[in-house]
Amino acid sequence: MRALRPGDPSFVGGHRLLGRLGAGGMGVVYLARSTGGALVALKVIRAGYAADPGFRARFRREAEAAGGLTGRWVVPVVAAEPDAREPWLTTAFVPGPSLTEAVTLHGPLPERTVRALGARLAEALTEVHASGLVHRDVKPGNILLALDGPRLIDFGIARSTGVTALTASDVVIGSPGYLSPEQARAQAGDVGPPSDVFSLGCVLAYAATGRRPFGTGTAAAVIFRTVHEEPDLDAVPWTLVPLLTGCLAKDPAARPTAREVRAALTTEPTQTTETERAGDRPSDGPSDGPSDGSGDRSGNRSGDWLPPALPRLIAERSSAVLAMPDPAPHPTHSSAPAPAPTPVTLVQPLERRPALSRRRLLTLGSAAGVVLTGGGLAAWAATRTAGGPGGATHSGPLPRYVIGLHADLSGPGRAIGRAQERGIRLAVADFNSRSRDGRAFDLALKVLDDAGRTKEAEEVAKRFIADPDVYAVIGPTGNAAAETVSRYEKALLPIVSVSSGDDQYSPTTTRAYFQLRADENTLSTPFIHYLTHVEKSRRTALVDDRAASRTSWQIVKDLTAIPPSDGTTTTHVVPADSEDFTPVATAVLASDAQAVVYAGSSPHRAARCARALDRAGFRGTRMAPEPVLQTAFLKEAGPAAEGWVITTTYVDPAELPAAAHFVKTYRKRFGVRTVERFAVEAYDALLFIAEGLHELGAVEPERGALVRRLRTTTHKGLAKTIEFDPTTTEFRWLNSLFLHRVSDGAPHFLGHYEKARKP
Structure with missing residues (x-):
């Protein structure tokens, strides 16, 4: 919701305009109130279209056809005026978020919700097609989520089947990423x-x-990819892949009908496990499918088809609608000009608003989908939080700040990125x-x-940088190229790196780059x-694997300069072009070493080293740096991997009580048994940025100000405390060094390196 602009009308067709809902190629959409008090979405068509007589005829025909749609999941046209100087139409107003907003805020939907969503949208399209219409712009932004189900909106570019399109044949109508190949090729007749x-398959x-x-x-x-390449469905739950593959067929004749899509989605899927197909998205519970009394199976209570976070978001939208001020009386039998638009304030204390009458509540409830009875009213009430003296309550949307990944x-x-x-x-x-008090x-x-x-990476x-709504970015999730960091630096856009091990950070050369992971030069400390x-260990053997020149050189250099226990070290070199570690193992035994540190970075070569030491009979302490701790090392080394101690920059959150x-939430949400590397560290990084934004107080966020604030912000995360040394203004990298020990063929977290104990 945005305030009306100075050039916007106050009234259209007897409707009092309250604010702007959006604008597109066809016109502007307003939130308006009818003479009967109902809230509607009112779309005013741009004058350029209105000047075409053919457009007016099509507009009238389509408005009449859309007005006849009565399906539960379609938002119908309730009024229209094709002959007005600027044609307009109104639809019932749905205050719920769009599918785009829901996924952006809360991530991918669980499978049971996707099935319910698809079944109901397919039912809506079945009615649309039976009425002789084609929607032509089915996309997440045109799908609103209500407590009882989705709503398909915006028939502004729909056209009757068989009728010549308004636009020329070489003009693409639709939204790239969701339009069909025939739309992409601008083949209007097809x-x-x-x-x-x-x-719908794309959605x-x-x-x-x-x-x-x-x-x-x-x-x-x-x-180009839509027309010539296959879709990427790797992360789609396997039970949905066959159906979506059919929907996304290049040949229109090979696709199922909307009715067939609905039937497929209301059929009970075969149950499986995460390991049966990599990349499956989990559900928040059993995949019951949708149910609404028309063949679906999602339960009888409003909101049951949605994951837990979304009913609250819907309730916030509903409460914002309740906060709308009553419009001033407008002239219905007078030639006097309509009054100027008044500002619309959505964030307003409830105690300052007029009392909500029963008539107005019923009017709002009938105005397209503000569900305020039973669970809906409870959900709305749940958004009212205490604030101010005497527990005064406040409602309405909060400012929203975007963080990039x-x-x-x-x-x-991609595994670490995901x-x-x-x-x-x-x-x-x-x-x-969190409570609005906090x-x-x-x-x-x-x-x-x-x-x-x-x-x-540079394009990303x-x-x-070009998006003014983005206040900070987390990433890159791999090693950060200097050119990429430089772009963020010049824009003073805070860039917080979770998993990059490159030594990019310097308080004298970078200001906006925050590397929260200890770089590879620090791995010797543990x-x-x-x-x-x-x-x-008084006598420590160092295996200098020349295949990992930089990593190996740094570890050997550090442990030679500062030998453990003030003892001695011996260095044993393995050439980069050799995979024979037997001579090294023999030399280690000959040196009477009590411990071995493998200074390479290859899990395969480390496994060869482990097997060679085991065959030689070495039973002392064995250690290696983080890159070694991969499935390949555990499998290839086998029993020889037992007891190895690995230094890492990530934790195992399953071993952290906090x-x-x-x-628990991660496992349930994403259907995995193990929380992957750097997931909890990324969780901490986001809340570290949020802490910085919070500490800016009432100041309007600004990128440069956030850069400065983050340098003084301390966040006690789940994995570690994120803080900067006030003297050096550098990140305290010692906070992010940990140890794991291989036991029974799997790594076990020992904790921070200073807290590790002897087995």
């Missing part, structure tokens, strides 16, 4: 009901994964669920994928401490 089914893939099936980028790039979600680092996305989404949801704003997440490539940085205070709720 756009029929199958086109809407294709768009359901987005709802289930949070990503468009044909990717992002320029409109031309997305359209710069991630590799489709390249070599883990961070999941952790951040939980942090956003947790923050937004927060002054909401957070939203914007995710962009760089596929792990430098060129794409450009897009975040080795020295452990071999000095836990399993003491993270118990996070772990």
